[in-house]
Amino acid sequence: MKTVRFTTALLALALLVSCAQPMTDGPPVKVIDPLPSWNHSDAKQSIFDFVSRVTDPENPDFVPESERIAVFDNDGTLWPSHPMYTQLAFALDRIKELAPEHPEWKTTQPFKAVLDGDMKAVAAAGEKGLVELVMASHAGMTTADFEAIVADWFKTARHPRFNKPYTELAYQPMLELLEFLRANGFKTYIVSGGGVEFMRPMTEAVYGIPPEQVVGSTIKTKYEIENGKPVLMRLPEINFIDDKTGKPVGINTFIGRRPIAAFGNSDGDREMLEWTGAGSGRSLEMLVFHDDAEREYAYGPAGGLPDSPFGAFSQTTMDEAKKNGWVVISMKDDWGRIFAFDE
Amino acid sequence: MKTVRFTTALLALALLVSCAQPMTDGPPVKVIDPLPSWNHSDAKQSIFDFVSRVTDPENPDFVPESERIAVFDNDGTLWPSHPMYTQLAFALDRIKELAPEHPEWKTTQPFKAVLDGDMKAVAAAGEKGLVELVMASHAGMTTADFEAIVADWFKTARHPRFNKPYTELAYQPMLELLEFLRANGFKTYIVSGGGVEFMRPMTEAVYGIPPEQVVGSTIKTKYEIENGKPVLMRLPEINFIDDKTGKPVGINTFIGRRPIAAFGNSDGDREMLEWTGAGSGRSLEMLVFHDDAEREYAYGPAGGLPDSPFGAFSQTTMDEAKKNGWVVISMKDDWGRIFAFDE
Numbered sequence: 001m002k003t004v005r006f007t008t009a010l011l012a013l014a015l016l017v018s019c020a021q022p023m024t025d026g027p028p029v030k031v032i033d034p035l036p037s038w039n040h041s042d043a044k045q046s047i048f049d050f051v052s053r054v055t056d057p058e059n060p061d062f063v064p065e066s067e068r069i070a071v072f073d074n075d076g077t078l079w080p081s082h083p084m085y086t087q088l089a090f091a092l093d094r095i096k097e098l099a100p101e102h103p104e105w106k107t108t109q110p111f112k113a114v115l116d117g118d119m120k121a122v123a124a125a126g127e128k129g130l131v132e133l134v135m136a137s138h139a140g141m142t143t144a145d146f147e148a149i150v151a152d153w154f155k156t157a158r159h160p161r162f163n164k165p166y167t168e169l170a171y172q173p174m175l176e177l178l179e180f181l182r183a184n185g186f187k188t189y190i191v192s193g194g195g196v197e198f199m200r201p202m203t204e205a206v207y208g209i210p211p212e213q214v215v216g217s218t219i220k221t222k223y224e225i226e227n228g229k230p231v232l233m234r235l236p237e238i239n240f241i242d243d244k245t246g247k248p249v250g251i252n253t254f255i256g257r258r259p260i261a262a263f264g265n266s267d268g269d270r271e272m273l274e275w276t277g278a279g280s281g282r283s284l285e286m287l288v289f290h291d292d293a294e295r296e297y298a299y300g301p302a303g304g305l306p307d308s309p310f311g312a313f314s315q316t317t318m319d320e321a322k323k324n325g326w327v328v329i330s331m332k333d334d335w336g337r338i339f340a341f342d343e
Numbered sequence: 344m345k346t347v348r349f350t351t352a353l354l355a356l357a358l359l360v361s362c363a364q365p366m367t368d369g370p371p372v373k374v375i376d377p378l379p380s381w382n383h384s385d386a387k388q389s390i391f392d393f394v395s396r397v398t399d400p401e402n403p404d405f406v407p408e409s410e411r412i413a414v415f416d417n418d419g420t421l422w423p424s425h426p427m428y429t430q431l432a433f434a435l436d437r438i439k440e441l442a443p444e445h446p447e448w449k450t451t452q453p454f455k456a457v458l459d460g461d462m463k464a465v466a467a468a469g470e471k472g473l474v475e476l477v478m479a480s481h482a483g484m485t486t487a488d489f490e491a492i493v494a495d496w497f498k499t500a501r502h503p504r505f506n507k508p509y510t511e512l513a514y515q516p517m518l519e520l521l522e523f524l525r526a527n528g529f530k531t532y533i534v535s536g537g538g539v540e541f542m543r544p545m546t547e548a549v550y551g552i553p554p555e556q557v558v559g560s561t562i563k564t565k566y567e568i569e570n571g572k573p574v575l576m577r578l579p580e581i582n583f584i585d586d587k588t589g590k591p592v593g594i595n596t597f598i599g600r601r602p603i604a605a606f607g608n609s610d611g612d613r614e615m616l617e618w619t620g621a622g623s624g625r626s627l628e629m630l631v632f633h634d635d636a637e638r639e640y641a642y643g644p645a646g647g648l649p650d651s652p653f654g655a656f657s658q659t660t661m662d663e664a665k666k667n668g669w670v671v672i673s674m675k676d677d678w679g680r681i682f683a684f685d686e
Binding site: 066069143187196197200204210211212214218221222223229230232239245246248249252253254255256257271274275278 | 409412486530539540543547553554555557561564565566572573575582588589591592595596597598599600614617618621
């Protein structure tokens with residue numbers, strides 16, 4: 001881990017996290033940087049500045065610890081969303097696995113497209129087709145069985161480009177940020193359009209975020225007694241979509257407090273950032289901008305993957321970011337390292 | 344606070360909470376009882392026994408701290424539900440307050456019944472009527488406005504029998520139990536049929552339970568921009584009823600972990616206790632039995648208020664409790680004190 005020199009204000013803050021040596025009157029003190037994978041740019045500075053203000057009881061922007069809620073989108077913000085959402089990769093694998101029990105899928109869309117590996121036809125099936133795929137792959141079993149299926153899948157599935165388990169693809173700078181916020185009294189939440197029961201089996205191990213701090217989309221479940229034991233059956237019916245305007249709704253329903261920090265990467269996160277910024281005190285909103293085709297991907301206003309449906313943000317959101325003082329994180333310029341396995 | 348003598352095993356446990364004096368080789372050590380409002384009966388002993396087992400790393404029943412989830416029903420478990428649910432009292436007051444803007448209510452049921460103070464006619468309107476009252480009193484404003492309305496109401500409303508603010512009617516033994524569990528690494532949750540946004544403005548002050556640990560029924564909300572600022576509008580449409588089979592569903596959706604301890608008082612809590620008891624390890628299920636007409640109320644299998652619709656448990660649940668090893672707490676016999684203001 002490299003050591004760097006900070007200004008006095010940052011020094012005090014950084015010392016809260018990890019103290020390399022006691023302060024003396026001697027030469028400048030070296031402290032361990034709590035965000036070593038972030039380059040020394042405005043994005044990093046804005047994090048230090050915000051945390052320094054809201055944690056200092058003498059500062060007019062001070063926020064009591066119980067109200068330090070930070071919300072993070074998952075796909076594209078904490079880990080990649082390309083070439084497709086991890087959960088969609090799971091759904092496709094699951095459809096293939098279940099296919100022998102469903103001979104009719106060979107001739108029915110969108111299942112045929114999945115079995116043929118024809119991703120264009122899958123995309124052409126649109127939202128309705130996507131919902132059908134999710135229902136066929138995510139419902140019809142108990143919550144306990146689904147959890148086991150998901151946990152098993154994560155053990156063997158690999159990202160097609162990086163050839164690593166998805167659980168090793170968390171962005172290293174974001175892992176450091178999560179830890180830094182928690183060390184400063186924040187409660188960190190995931191607020192994702194993804195399925196809450198798809199994420200919960202891995203969030204604690206990957207992000208240090210416990211299941212009860214994961215907000216996401218849900219399908220309906222039903223309490224039943226099976227062989228004398230209560231189970232929750234997963235029904236093929238959508239309950240709640242935690243995306244776009246659904247994110248503030250989900251935050252209000254699950255958390256019941258307005259966050260003071262929000263991190264996203266797509267148009268689906270706009271309302272979450274707006275809602276966070278509309279509080280009465282100081283807040284921090286950041287957007288991860290995928291502009292690094294070399295180490296990850298470049299899309300959205302960065303070009304590169306113009307037709308990508310997965311988690312790009314548009315020029316409209318970029319403009320709103322500028323207007324509202326949201327900090328845009330350039331993966332290329334602001335992150336010295338993207339993955340833990342990067343050198 | 345009275346001091347009592349414990350057996351050695353309990354002593355070690357109680358010392359974790361509050362240590363009156365260091366242990367010596369002298370006479371038996373006196374420790375401060377963490378549950379002073381509980382009489383020394385089996386109910387109290389079952390709490391000590393359970394907490395002692397799950398917090399002791401050497402015990403086969405040990406449960407890691409992150410998995411120590413305890414769920415509490417609210418009405419009738421943490422505070423009275425008679426002569427009516429506190430939230431219904433709020434709804435009725437609110438209907439009366441809004442009546443001048445709704446001249447049609449003078450001739451329309453169930454509003455007419457509320458304005459006439461005819462509780463029999465209110466009850467006769469059934470569930471459909473109740474939903475109408477809730478929608479008229481709980482929807483049509485922003486979440487921020489509703490929170491302010493609720494907070495204001497709690498400041499002035501009084502319980503008709505005890506003539507105290509509702510917020511002073513938390514059962515003292517349950518406040519001690521909440522605190523005792525938290526001191527032993529438990530995360531305490533409310534899981535109530537009541538509206539989540541009716542409870543959240545008061546749960547932290549009354550029970551020490553933060554808003555994000557309150558699970559309850561919800562109505563739909565909608566994200567809107569009002570005068571350039573985002574708001575969540577409360578719609579007159581039920582989203583989720585957190586009662587009966589809804590309680591395990593709510594627990595799974597909001598918390599995502601199975602509790603190891605559950606506390607209820609009514610037939611509406613049965614499935615929550617069943618779900619808690621169906622975990623793989625040791626668990627504790629308790630039912631508050633309202634059998635104290637003198638200090639509070641007697642109803643359900645205790646008789647007294649046989650037609651009461653609010654939170655009684657039936658003989659069926661009493662039988663299930665015996666079969667499943669659920670502990671029935673007799674308010675009369677197990678609680679030395681019910682309210683903080685009792686002598």
